Amino acid sequence: MAERPPSVAHLLLARVAATPDTEAFRYPVPSAGGGPDDWRSYTWAQSAQRVFAIAAGLMDLGVRAEERVAIASATRVDWILSDLGIICAGAATTTVYPQTNAEETAYILADSGSRVLIAEDAAQLAKVRERRAELPELAHVVVIEPGDAVPAEGDPEGWVLSLADLAERGAAYLEKHPDCVKDTVAGLRPDQLATLIYTSGTTGRPKGVRLSQDTWSYMGLAIEAIQLERPDGVQYLWLPLAHVFGKVLIAAHVQIGHVMAVDGRIDKIIENLPVVRPTLMCGVPRIYERVFNGVAAKAKAGGALKFKIFNWAAGVAREYARVSQENFRRTGRASVPAGLAARHRVADRLVYAKLRAAFGGRIESCVSGSAALTPEIGYFFCGAGIRVLEGYGLTESAAASFVNRHDTNRTGTVGTVLPGGEVRIADDGEILLRGPGIMQGYHGLPEKTAEVLDADGWFRTGDIGELSDDGFLRITDRKKDLFKTSGGKYVAPTEIEGRLKALCPYVSSVVVIGAGRKYCSALIALDEAAILGWAKENGIGGGYAEVVADARTRELIDGYVSELNAGLQRWQTVKKFQLLPRELDIEHGDLTPSLKIKRPVVERQFDGLVEKMYEGA
Structure with a gap:
């Protein structure tokens, strides 16, 4: 792998110089008549022009090195251009999921000390307006789609402006200081803060993970080295960019130079695939x-x-x-x-x-x-x-620590370590990682940092795994998810949950329970579209809740649970289960924005069903 430059901004300047006129981004513009979207493109040169204008606009607002600029938006090309603009201004990006409520948004902005927020629309702006008193450091909000959020004559306070206004300010600033962006990029240090990504967290307040500038340039070069995508390929990006998985794909894209088709609307994936015709998609x-x-x-x-x-x-x-x-x-x-x-x-x-x-x-x-x-x-x-x-990978390891390769793919494993990374399995089975992708630490939390990052740079992942002789890693469970039954037997719930989802096409989510209990049980949520289709075929009427409550549905799922149990050890078997009256989702707090199950939340929300499974036990 080639020696890495100090930042992704350096990769961007090199990419624009090498292929200025090739297509960089493809993005949808909804049709006014309600027909198919119109897909448009930016070349690398056009992208750089927008990125430089955003960077210079932030400088004009007074943003300086390592100061935080937050982005609260769904996945769209403006998110990426804004992120690159923040980096080229020498600042650091704070990521906020657009689904995050006003309270937690304010917490992240305050904890990070963000000076500017780039908000997608009036709905995102409203979250910080109601919490403005808690955000004295937030000097400006830039709105991508201003609508009525920014008056035609502008905001008299100067607190809110549109992304177009920011770019105009940047263009004027560049006329006076034509080399400001290139000079700023040239001065970026490898260890300078580039990103604060807040863990979505299955428990407690999110922690800000500090990732340096050269973490991302390393990731770009490492992913290029394993030939995950080719320069003439098309990648379809819909993942949330507030999540580290989506963020790392930007670094790889800049280094490799392929086309990135960007649309974060999950309900459009099926419609978009035949239009975009990608060679690679991540999910x-x-x-x-x-x-x-x-x-x-x-x-x-x-x-x-x-x-x-x-x-x-x-x-x-x-x-x-x-x-x-x-x-x-x-x-x-x-x-x-x-x-x-x-x-x-x-x-x-x-x-x-x-x-x-x-x-x-x-x-x-x-x-x-x-x-x-x-x-x-x-x-x-x-x-x-x-x-x-x-x-x-984890947020703390910039997403990609291991990945399978095209020719050596081994299903059931997560592949081999990326070039430049190191792995070790601790005596208790925990996976330890070290390398250029590992975080600097948790923002403002030195004690929490010391719990997971030792003096030699080894990061404790909290995951349990096995490493084959030829370097392929298999994850067996989250260390904190392993539980012991009252009979003293350890159970890895995710393994059981995965087996049931593979057996039963109607299952959406499973939470296996049994810590300190005599036996294992499960809360099961069904896939609404799949189970309603089955119900219609079998003459069962009503919506999701009515179908789930029907005895015939329970009999159907019971058959799959029996099949599951036939392949498990006695202490792993699911003795009882309850079908949930709704699917698990982000809105109810059951899932993180990256769709991980918040086990304690689910058990708490459905504690009545849990206790019913252990009555008399």
């Missing part, structure tokens, strides 16, 4: 689970024969992926027996080709991260010709 496991469940439900709705063909093809895909990966591991050749190859060709014509077409027809790989992917789902997609490369 969280829940997306791949939903796609699989959706395809299975569609096949079932097509009749018994169609569903039988789908199940047969799914089995062939999994067998094909397992055998080819195992043979590659042993011999270096991804070969399969002739009979399996023949069955795979038939299944490809009947099922897999249509699935790849739904992804746009050019997809080479998908990356899955942020949480564990159920291996059965991974094997299915790999066998169907859509390689799902699972990776691993």
Whole structure:
């Protein structure tokens, strides 16, 4: 891997100089008549012009080195250009999820000491208006889509301005100081603060993770080195950019120079894929689970024969992926027996080709991260010709510490460590990481930092894992999620939860419970679209809650739980379960914005159902 420059801003200047006229970004503009979106583009030179104007505009507002500028917006091209502008101004980006409520938004802005907030719209502005008294350091709010938030004559206080206004100020500042951005970039130090990303956290207040300028340039070069994407490829980016997984993709994009199609509207993914026709897409496991469940439900709705063909093809895909990966591991050749190859060709014509077409027809790989992917789902997609490369990292390690490679993908593992990184397994099985991607520490929390980061630079991840002889890492559970039953047996709940999701296409989320209890139980939320489709076929009327309460639905899920238990050790088996009256979601606080389950919150919200499962025990 080449020696890394001090910052992503340096990578950006090099990219613009190398390929000024090639397409950098693609973004949708909604049609006025309600028809399909109109996709437009920026070249690298056009992108740089906007980035420099934003950077100079921030300088004109008085933003100085390492001062924080927050972004509260959904994923869109303006988010990326603003982030790069903040970096080129020598400042540091504070990320805020757009779903974050006013109280927590104010906490993050105050804790980070953010001087400016770049807000997506009037709704994001309203959150800080009502908390303005708590934010004395917040000097300005810049609104991307101002609407009525910024009066035509401007804000008399000068506290609120539009992104267009900021860019205009920047253009005027650049006329007076033409070298201000390039000089600022030249002066960036590798250890200078670049980003404060607040952990979404499954418990307690979020902590600000301090990531330096050269962390991101390292990530850009490391991802390029493993050839995850090619310069002439198209990546579809919908992940939340407030999350470290989305953020690291920007660094890689700037270094590699491929096209980035940006649209954070999750409800548009299915519609966008055939339009964007990506070669690479990154996502969280829940997306791949939903796609699989959706395809299975569609096949079932097509009749018994169609569903039988789908199940047969799914089995062939999994067998094909397992055998080819195992043979590659042993011999270096991804070969399969002739009979399996023949069955795979038939299944490809009947099922897999249509699935790849739904992804746009050019997809080479998908990356899955942020949480564990159920291996059965991974094997299915790999066998169907859509390689799902699972990776691993944390906010504290800038997202990408491990990732599978195209040719050596090993489903059920998170691949091998990125170039420049180190890994060690502690005596208790905890994964320890060290390298250029590791955080400087938690913002303003030296004691919390010392708990996870030792003097030699080793970071305690809190995850339990196993490392193969050839360096492939398998995550077995979160250290804090492991629990011991009253009988003294340790249980890894995520392993059980993943198995059930692989078995049952109707399951959306599972929380296995049993700490200090005589046996394991589970709270199960069903996928609304899938279960309502099944209910319609079986003459069960009503909405989600009514269908879940029906005895026939419980009987359906009980069959899958029995199948799950047949493959578990006695102390792991789920003795009782309850179906939840709604899906788990961010709005109710059940999930983090990156779709991780907040176990304590879920158990607390449904404590009545939990206690019912242990009555008399």
